Each structure stands twice: as structure tokens, then as C-alpha cells.
Amino acid sequence: MEKIQEYIHKLAPKAQFEEGGKYTTAIVEANDLRKVAAGLKEKGFDYLMCLTGMDNQDSFGVIYHISSSKEKKEVIVLKTNTTNREEPTIPTVSDIWEIANYYEREAYDFYGIIFVGHPDMRRLFLREDWVGYPFRKDFVADESINPIPTKVPEPDDYETVPSYTINKDGKLERKVKSLFENKDCIVNIGPQHPSTHGVLHLRTKLEGEIIKKIDPQFGYIHRGIEKMCESMTYPQMLYLTERLDYLCGTMNRHALCMCVEKAAGIEVPARAQYIRTIFDELTRIASHLIGWACMCNDMGSITAFIYGMRDREKIMDIYEETAGGRLMVNYYVVGGVAQDIHPNFVNRVKEFIPYMRKMLKEYHILFTGNPIAAGRMKDSGFLTKEQAVALGVTGPSGRASGWSCDVRKIEPYAAYDKVKFDEITYNEMMSKGGNDYGRDNVLLGGTFARYMVRLVEIEESLRIIEQLIDNIPEGDFRAKVPAIIKLPAGEYYQRVENARGDFSVYIKSTGDKNPYRVKFRSPCLSLVTALDPMCRDQKIADLIMISGSLDYVIPCIDR
């Protein structure tokens, strides 16, 4: 760790280091940012996990959480800020980490921070005609300034791409270009489309039926959750996390619970840890089942959809008995879980495990082994490991490209360090069942690989549950928590592995009962941005299948 500090110090002598945090934290001046960033990238820090904008009242800041695809446990936090509130500028890192392209657009959208040198400074979520920057502390939501729009934007509004440079006099210069040319054939897929898994809008440039470029438009379900969290207490925030990515609600909630617990120094009883792990894995199975069902449905197999949904209902029943909720389980609370498990819980889960194993075999017979399905999935949607890392594509999709990025292994939480399980990367998947469908069909980083990783992960989740279900320790299911939870001033970051990848929560607290800033790192944003490199020169009909294999959830992106 000290080596890294020395290294940063050498690159930027003015850099300061913060003590006491979970990760190495360096504060660099905006002018030195690009130097340090490029230096870190050279050192192997190639995965930009999270980029957070921040309004410090007197200045605007940006926080970068950077990790490495090789030294997975290493995380470095870079901070920089600008005191100019009228025209805040910060140099871009979009050429160093590809995903910063989108992250910086988000920071611009929320805070109005202009990233100098960024090729595409459009808003990411809000409409171009939106007045003001909603996450600034002095923003006032007023319907007379921003009324409910009545017209859909013109195509030009989507395509005019501004970029900023600093000229010789030190002034900001704005240049505008068009994303597409007039002669281009653009097909709008979405925002209302049955197979975009939510309200995603893809502007797709076609030549014949070959895709040449995809420009995703977000924000159709931007609900301002992070901003709302700033005026809520911590237990209130929990309910919004489940509505981010409703298919892995419990895991998102787990992330926030852990973040608050660790910050407030609350010890979670072992019983709650075990229950949480079992629930997380059940949710993972339910989520993968929907992912599988919808992907097959997108490819035209409605039987598979019905099968997947039918088996998911079994998990919903288990939830319902214990927690009372179906889709929104609302079960985790700060300090443990809301109530003890139902007496039937253990038996129900034990019945479910062999049932699911049997059904998985049936899925393979029904769909995986189908030559038409295999033929379609075989040669499409390739994503190399380098691309996956650069775009931050984690979860099953990243692992299918051969990147081992399972947070359960990197930073074990809850009861994951007490169980034996394998991380399902491409190689692991091939040795565990992918091989049955042929070395020629399941190719590294392809659609079929992502499909198979998900199904094999279901088996692995069953294995985890099997190890835990008989050993749930006796004791409290919930620790004693103060009635009003106040976090000590500071910054907290917690990662979990949800069904789509690395989901993280960042909280900045000033010691109050409300957070000062909350940021959720959505794994799905990376998945959608990966569509462009994956679908280039593929047929448009395959776009739907490829997006199905990525299994993203749009409200998680838009937040």
C-alpha cells in the first residue's frame, strides 16, 4: 500500500493522502489528475469501479474508485475538486478508462461539472431542455421551471454532441458536432419495446441489417433516488434500494445495510448473517431464472418463459412465508433481519434444492440442447476480457469473458467465507457442464457462454444454500440498534455481488442522521454500454438476443 502512495507522490508531488479509510485515498489537484490516472492505469489499475460527483458547497468534487483486474483486492480512491462554481471544469479520464465516458456524462448531468476533453458531453439521464443541475445542493425542484414535457424531443436533440476544450487564453471553448450523418439509417429501438427489459432507448445505425453503431439513451426511468436519499434517514433509504434493481432487491439492500452497519460499528449476529446469505442466493436464483426465461422468450421460446416463471414462484413462496413480501421482500434491516425465519423455511428450502436441480436438467433438454438455439447463440455478441475490464462489465457477463470478478470471493461478506463454492468463470463453467454442449459451441465471451454461466451459477447457488441451511446458528436475528442511526463523519464504500455484477454503495456522512451524498454503483450501466462493441457488424435481429444474454435491468441504471 505504501508503494502505491510513493508512486502517486512521485507522479504528483502535491498529492495528499487521507488516513483512516478502508482504501488508500489520495487527493490530487485537477491539473495532476490525468498524470496520476495514466500512471495508475500503467500500474495495472485498469478497472474504474465508480465515479462519484460531489457538491461540497464551496467546490465540486469528483471521486474515482479504481481497482485492478489482476490485483483484485487493491482499491484506490482518487479525489479531485474544483472551486469554480460558475464553470466547474475537471480534465477527462475517458480516454484512460473507457467507461468514464458514461460516468462523466452522469456527473455532468447531475452537477454540471464539465469534463474538458470529453468527446461527448451530453446529459446522460435528463432531457437536454432540463433547466439546472438537480444534485447541486442549491437546486430547487419547481414545476414552473421544469414542467412535465408534452413533446418527445426531435432527433437533433439526441444527436448534437458538444465537447469542451480549453483554448490558449485559458477559456472554455464549446464545439458541437453531430453523432450521425444525414444519410445514416437510424432505427429507434425503444423506449417502449417488449424486449429491451425496461424503458431503454437504443438509437441504432444500420447498414442493411448490419448494426454499425449503437447510441443508448438512458433516463426514461430516472427517479432521482440518490437525491431523495439525501433527505432520508438510513432505515428509510433501505426501501428505495430494493426498487433500484427489483430482481436482486435483497442484495442491493444487503449492500446498504452492511455499509451502514460497518460505519456505525454494529455487529450483526451470526444467525442473521446466515439467513442473509441464504436469501441472497435464493434471490440470485430467482433473478437468473427470470434472466433465462426472458432471454429464451426474446428468442421465441415461450415455453421456456413459462417454465422459468413457474419455478421462480417457488422462491416467491419461500419469501412470502418468512418475510411477507413477494418481489419486494423488505426483509433486511440495519443490524440483521426484520423477523425470524418461518418454522417451515428450512424444509421448504430443502425441498426446493432437489426440485431446482431436476428442473435445470429439464431446461438443458428444452433449450440449451436445441440445435436452433445453439446455432444462434454460438457466433454472436463477443466481448473480450480487455473490453469487459475497460467497460467494467462484471457479474456473469464479465465472468463469461474470462474475468474473475466475483465480489463474494474478493471481499467476502456475510457468511460467504464459511462456505465452499467456485467462482463460475468461463473455464470453470466449461468444466462444470458447459462441455456437454460442445467445445465448438460455447465460445469464450460469446452469447452462449453468458447463457451457460448463468445456469451453472444457479447450481453453485444451490450448493451454497445446501451448506448453510442445516447450520443456521441459534441466537438473535437482529442486533440492538439505536433508534436514530447516525454515522460518524466520513466516507464509506461497500461492494456486494448481485446477480448482475458488482453493486456498490458509497455514503458520505457529516455525522448527521441523513447522509450527505449517496451513490449506487450500478452494474447494469456497463452492460448496456457493452452493447455497442458487442453488436457491431452483427445482425439487428441478434441485438435482442444479445441484450437478453446480458440481462440488465434499466431502473438500476437510471436510479
Added chain:
Amino acid sequence: MEVKDIKIKSMKTEDFKDNEYLEKYIEELQKEGLNIVTEKLDDLINWGRSNSVWPFTFATSCCGIEFMCVAAARHDFARFGWEVTRNSPRQADVIFVSGTITYKMAPVLKRLYDQMAEPKYVIAVGGCSISGGPFKESYHVVNGVDKIIPVDVYVPGCPPRPEAMLYGMMQLQRKIKLENFFKLPKRPNISNGKTEEGGTK
């Protein structure tokens, strides 16, 4: 006045709530007098219409998953004749607004609604589309879809259980069964929360 028994399989009129609303509606219809020929014809047409309502595949967030559950094996809304979900608004009879409607989505939803052919119905599913729900305080959320489009049935919940959705569907079926097909009420035009023409909500 009692509600005339609107036949829904295995459900009695007393089993339903909100019967007053339908009573009022019947009163309104009877004011203008009834024509015995068209009434009988109405009954026949409405019997067909109410048992083949085709929903539009539209979902913005969480409630969409419960909508999928209603469509899938266990709850199976095919039992009510709703099974053909249409991907084009032109072919759909009812739109389930399942999920939050944001400012950016509002004009899109309005356009989709306008594209649907008459007679068309709207079911607002879940807290978000009824009033903004948990996101009421947000700067970017429309607090209730009835600010943009007229709504026939509200199904509360966050998200509503599939059973609740089925109940909402049956309520809509009951409404359809009462309607005067040859003199369908004009749907009000709503923009920014204001109704422009007198509607029959």
C-alpha cells in the same frame, strides 16, 4: 338502487368493493333512457369485448415483473381472456401502466396512449402510477399518471400482488360489461393535470 348482477365467473357482486361507482355509472346511463334492441345487442357485444381484452406489453419498472407473473403459469390471466399481450399499441385494448412514469417518459406514454384504438382503457398499477408512490418527493417523477391520461382502474400496492391485478382486471371487465357500446363516452383529454373536456371518470 342495486347493481344489476354483472356476471363474472365465480364472483358475486357482493364480493366486489367499489360497487357505488358502478351504480352511479348505471344511473348516468339510464338517464337517457334505454333502447331494448340496442341494450340486448350491447350485452352481447360487451360479453365478447370484456372477455377478450388484450393488454399492451408496457412496463417501466418493478410492477412489470408482477405483470409478467400474472401472465405466466401460476396466475395465468389467459383464464380471463387477456392472454394475448400485444406489442403494438394499435392492437391493444388496455394499457397497464406498471411502474414509475418520469418526466422523460411522460410524453412517450401519452403518445402510446394516443396511438391505441378506441375503445381503450387504462389501468394504473402500483403506487408510482397512482400518485408517485415512494418517489413522490422526486424532482423527476410524475405524481400519478392521471395527470397525463385518464385512468379507469387503480390497483394499489408496491408492487401489487398478482391477485390484486386480477381483481383490477375483473373490475375493468365489469365496467366494460355495463357500457353502452353504441354510445361510448368520450375519453377526456388531459394535459398537465387539467381535464380539457368533461369526462366520465
